[in-house]
Amino acid sequence: MNMAIAACGNMGRRFLRILCRLGDAATLSSASLSLVVNPPWQGRHIVIQMYNIGVGSLMIIALTGTFTGMVLALQGYYTLAKFGSESMLGAGIALAIIRELGPVLGAMMLTARAGSAITAEIGIMRVTEQVDALEMMAINPRARIIMPRIIAATLVLPLLIALFDLIGMGAGYIVGVDLLGVNPGAFIAEMQAKVTTHDINAGWVKAVGFGFLVGVICTYIGYRATPTTEGVGKATTQAVVLSSVGILILDYILTSFFL
Amino acid sequence: MIHCKSLCKKYGSVPALDRVDIHVREHKTTVIMGGSGSGKTTLLRLIAGLEPPTSGEIRYKEEDFVHMPRKRLYELRESMGMVFQYSALLNSLNVYNNVAFTLHEHTDLDEEVIRTIVTMKLEQVGLRGMEHLMPSELSGGMAKRVALARAIAMDPAIVFFDEPTSGLDPISAGVITSLIHNLTEKTHHTSVVVTHDVDAGLSIADHVVLLWQGCVIAEGTADDIRHSADARVKQFIEGSPDGPIPFSRSTTSYVEDLMHKPGTVRLAQ
Numbered sequence: 001m002n003m004a005i006a007a008c009g010n011m012g013r014r015f016l017r018i019l020c021r022l023g024d025a026a027t028l029s030s031a032s033l034s035l036v037v038n039p040p041w042q043g044r045h046i047v048i049q050m051y052n053i054g055v056g057s058l059m060i061i062a063l064t065g066t067f068t069g070m071v072l073a074l075q076g077y078y079t080l081a082k083f084g085s086e087s088m089l090g091a092g093i094a095l096a097i098i099r100e101l102g103p104v105l106g107a108m109m110l111t112a113r114a115g116s117a118i119t120a121e122i123g124i125m126r127v128t129e130q131v132d133a134l135e136m137m138a139i140n141p142r143a144r145i146i147m148p149r150i151i152a153a154t155l156v157l158p159l160l161i162a163l164f165d166l167i168g169m170g171a172g173y174i175v176g177v178d179l180l181g182v183n184p185g186a187f188i189a190e191m192q193a194k195v196t197t198h199d200i201n202a203g204w205v206k207a208v209g210f211g212f213l214v215g216v217i218c219t220y221i222g223y224r225a226t227p228t229t230e231g232v233g234k235a236t237t238q239a240v241v242l243s244s245v246g247i248l249i250l251d252y253i254l255t256s257f258f259l
Numbered sequence: 260m261i262h263c264k265s266l267c268k269k270y271g272s273v274p275a276l277d278r279v280d281i282h283v284r285e286h287k288t289t290v291i292m293g294g295s296g297s298g299k300t301t302l303l304r305l306i307a308g309l310e311p312p313t314s315g316e317i318r319y320k321e322e323d324f325v326h327m328p329r330k331r332l333y334e335l336r337e338s339m340g341m342v343f344q345y346s347a348l349l350n351s352l353n354v355y356n357n358v359a360f361t362l363h364e365h366t367d368l369d370e371e372v373i374r375t376i377v378t379m380k381l382e383q384v385g386l387r388g389m390e391h392l393m394p395s396e397l398s399g400g401m402a403k404r405v406a407l408a409r410a411i412a413m414d415p416a417i418v419f420f421d422e423p424t425s426g427l428d429p430i431s432a433g434v435i436t437s438l439i440h441n442l443t444e445k446t447h448h449t450s451v452v453v454t455h456d457v458d459a460g461l462s463i464a465d466h467v468v469l470l471w472q473g474c475v476i477a478e479g480t481a482d483d484i485r486h487s488a489d490a491r492v493k494q495f496i497e498g499s500p501d502g503p504i505p506f507s508r509s510t511t512s513y514v515e516d517l518m519h520k521p522g523t524v525r526l527a528q
């Protein structure tokens with residue numbers, strides 16, 4: 001009996017702690033984001049972050065996009081061939097990539113490549129008191145460190161995902177048409193006929209949502225990291241795990257809106 | 260210039276500062292001394308507004324510094340400089356851009372003028388010609404001197420120093436000490452210096468505050484401190500191992516700890 005009560009107590013405490021952290025994250029992020037309208041304008045820093053986050057992730061996005069398209073073509077062909085509808089391959093690949101795989105895998109890659117770096121960088125700035133130094137030099141660290149990164153991630157991820165989609169469909173075409181012998185006319189025609197603006201919008205909305213989510217989680221966890229070497233290491237892991245899980249949860253929610 | 264009244268700061272349940280009253284006088288050098296862990300850095304961070312006190316008040320020229328709106332705080336900070344204990348240079352910028360940082364951010368000066376100012380400040384700390392180095396390429400002592408150059412780049416009215424000479428070789432330490440001295444003597448800045456270097460501290464101080472375990476145990480001019488009758492002050496000044504201030508902070512018995520008496524010691528797993 002006592003043990004059951006203790007277990008309930010523990011669970012309650014954990015739950016309350018999670019709620020506290022969520023509230024803290026929401027206040028810190030919204031307070032930081034609201035600084036975008038306050039002078040001084042941080043446009044230059046947003047662009048710098050877009051460059052850091054975006055250009056740094058190009059390679060891995062191109063690589064994952066290529067192989068995702070290729071494997072989708074193989075798997076799709078294998079399945080569709082059972083129904084004798086290989087001509088639908090183009091539509092299948094395009095829908096899977098635009099609606100689902102592009103946003104999710106793109107966001108995961110952004111998390112792994114740029115999100116972890118954001119958390120580690122901010123965490124180290126804390127450890128080495130650079131955040132305090134900014135504060136002492138009359139620079140609001142939330143406006144300079146957090147806000148530009150959240151905005152940059154939100155703006156850059158849709159672009160990266162667009163690239164992922166394009167490369168993925170191109171790779172799918174090469175494997176489907178050139179390797180597996182699907183009729184090129186049918187491949188393109190079905191793709192054009194079955195993919196609607198609605199699907200593309202669903203992809204955009206997810207991309208923006210995921211970018212924002214990754215930006216908020218990775219900056220928040222870095223900013224609140226325990227200022228020790230170990231703390232920053234832990235924070236980086238935590239940021240990657242939470243972002244990835246968050247992406248999948250948000251993906252379900254957004255997908256259910258866009259059916 | 261800055262008045263602190265019964266400042267308390269607790270981290271968790273551990274008090275780092277306990278009812279500290281101090282007064283930082285304008286155009287003077289206030290030196291805060293004390294052993295390591297006595298709360299010097301904490302006190303400096305409170306005075307600089309980096310952390311709120313648990314209780315107590317801080318007045319900056321009659322303004323309430325603790326509940327000040329951020330905008331006003333940043334206005335004031337443009338005339339403040341701080342040298343952090345571990346320098347806290349911005350890692351992504353080279354020495355030149357670190358020193359020029361506040362000038363770039365808060366002034367519209369031409370790059371030509373900024374370059375001149377940076378050169379002058381770096382010359383003062385003996386690092387002219389190192390503009391292109393990154394913080395990772397500097398030794399601890401050099402980084403500290405760059406941090407000092409950065410802190411005085413805007414000619415602030417008040418400069419906070421956290422252990423400005425620790426980790427420096429004797430010559431650099433001497434140069435930095437005289438630089439701090441000149442800041443108040445010749446150019447009438449206000450300085451707050453935290454240090455455990457007794458000789459350097461007393462030689463530049465107009466006013467000394469001695470901290471021990473988060474409390475002020477002595478206060479006065481350098482001579483007052485030198486000739487204090489308080490046994491704790493004497494021990495600190497002379498650096499003698501025996502006296503009322505114990506070297507060891509442990510509360511458990513050494514012998515019992517060595518015997519691994521259960522309940523007194525938990526070995527790391």
Ligand SMILES: Nc1ncnc2c1ncn2[C@@H]1O[C@H](COP(=O)(O)OP(=O)(O)O)[C@@H](O)[C@H]1O
Pocket residue numbers: 270274275293294295296297298299300301302
């Ligand atoms: N962020 C913190 N969290 C918990 N305890 C702290 C923190 N900062 C300082 N302390 C504690 O406060 C006391 C005073 O620390 P500090 O002001 O850094 O001392 P000093 O600079 O005089 O060496 C120490 O006992 C230290 O353990």
Ligand SMILES: [Mg+2]
Pocket residue numbers: 299300301344421
């Ligand atoms: Mg200290």
